[in-house]
Amino acid sequence: MWFSHTKLWRAFTDGACYDGAGGWAYVLYPPRGPKVLQTGAELGTTAIRMELAAALGALRAVPLGSRLTIVTDSLTMVNIAIGRWRQDSNSDLWRDIYAEVKNRRVEWEWTEGHHLAEGNREADALAQRAMRDAVRLLARKGGQ
Numbered sequence: 001m002w003f004s005h006t007k008l009w010r011a012f013t014d015g016a017c018y019d020g021a022g023g024w025a026y027v028l029y030p031p032r033g034p035k036v037l038q039t040g041a042e043l044g045t046t047a048i049r050m051e052l053a054a055a056l057g058a059l060r061a062v063p064l065g066s067r068l069t070i071v072t073d074s075l076t077m078v079n080i081a082i083g084r085w086r087q088d089s090n091s092d093l094w095r096d097i098y099a100e101v102k103n104r105r106v107e108w109e110w111t112e113g114h115h116l117a118e119g120n121r122e123a124d125a126l127a128q129r130a131m132r133d134a135v136r137l138l139a140r141k142g143g144q
Helices: 047-061 075-081 091-101 118-140
Strands: 008-018 021-029 036-043 067-072 105-110
Touching (some): 021 118, 036 047, 047 091
Parallel strands (some): 008 067
16 A cells, blocks of 8 residues: 555544433544544444544545544543554444554544644534434433
8 A cells, every 4th residue: 555645634533422322523634725524423322432433434534545643532542543452342443443544554642631732622522512412312212
């Protein structure tokens, strides 16, 4: 696989979950042009699944062969991604993440949650909003 040394992308990712209703988001800064925002929500999920969904979404948004730094406040995700810890759940998402990583040069960076970095704060706010939307949907469904 050929890797571009000129195309450095940076993604801030975050996930949020409350009582099984979750939201995820990424803020993606391409080498040129405006930032890209993306969110999603799921019911019957966990916080770590939402963190992983955000990272997977960012990976899929970046062209093959690109360099990408994923910035997250999930130390668990970083430690598993770099091989420091063993992954024991969410194997479906990890399998997809590893498949996407093979085609890009990816660095994982941990940041303190709700930190000064604009992208981190924005990803958190977007994930929280997506989670609240999922909570409202769950309430409409009667908590199922």
